[in-house]
Amino acid sequence: MTDLTTPGAYLEAMRAEAPLVHCITNYVAMNIAANSLLAAGASPAMVHAAEEAGEFASFAAALTINIGTLSPDWVEGMTAAARGAREAGVPWVFDPVAHFATAYRRQATEALMALRPDIVRGNASEILALAGGQSTAKGVDARDPVHAAEEAARRLAGERDTIVAVTGETDFVTDGVRALRISGGSPLMPKVTALGCSLTCMIGAYAGVKGADLFDATAAALAYFAVAGARAEAAAEGPGSFSVHFLDQLALVDGAALDAANRMEVA
Known part of the structure; x- marks a missing residue:
């Protein structure tokens, strides 16, 4: 088994294993999420x-x-999948998109959180609200900065025994004890629909690596997206060309390049 000590090692192990990632995602995200994983x-x-x-x-x-x-x-399918994963010991990642927007979303989120996701990924507004705090958002876009959600993320991770990733301009990931910030990416990323949703699926791919530490795997996936985003921006002229270059960079970035970028710092 690969010695999983760096983000680059996770990337190389993931590519060697080509893990099967079961993605239940939204209509907007299906194509870009599948292409990102491929x-x-x-x-x-x-x-x-x-x-x-x-x-x-x-x-x-x-x-x-x-x-x-x-x-x-x-929702019935999501519930069945989460139960199946939990019973089989398969790691599962939850993306509570705009869970605070309607009563129906709140109910679905409560039911899925009760099935104990191993990892929760959301923007700052989603994580703040999920931890019981106040958010300024009303829909799917984040209106709160990542740093405003860091303490809420730590609290949520500890209370729910899960990994929490808050993504934005600088990502933050914690298990309630350990915490990292991951810099990089591109301001063009929020201008391409469903890249955050695709990141959730990518975290699943890293979490599916045999022998993975789920905190390290989550951080490695965030670093991978950050490096690919920064490299894609250098070649892009706008959101359309960025989308194409981003997929290319997901394929072109290797373990050595990921480790050399050194996007992580202890928080």
Whole structure:
């Protein structure tokens, strides 16, 4: 087994294993999320029907659930998948998109959080609200800076026994004890729809590596996106070309380049 001591080692191990990542994500994100995982070297599967989601999650390397576009049938599939993953010991990642916006989203989020996600990824507004704090956001976009959600993330991670990743201009990840900030990326990233959703799926790919420490795996996935984003911006003329270059960079960045970028600092 690869010695998983650096983000680059995680990237190389993920590519060698090509983990099957069961992604339940929103309509907007399906294409870019699948393409991001393929470019990185993972194997995506978009399976959401309740009739098969639980069984499928039980043999995937990781499960990711994103509540961006909810419906009763999809919630049933998400619940079945989370239960299947939990029972099989498969790590699962939860992306509580705009969970505070409506009563239906709040109810779905409460039910899924009760199934104990291993990792929660959201923007600062989502994490603040999930931890019981006050957020200025009303929809899917973050209105709060990442630093404003750091203490809430630490508290949420400790209370829920999970890894919490807050993503934005500078990412923050904590397990309630350890914490890191990851810099990089590009201001063009929020101008391309569903890159945050794709990052949730990428965290699943890293979490699915055999022998992964889920805190380190999450940080490594964040660093990978940050490096790919910075490199894509250097070649892009705007959001459209950035999207293309970003997928290219997900394929082109290797373990040595990821480690050389040194995007992490202890928080």
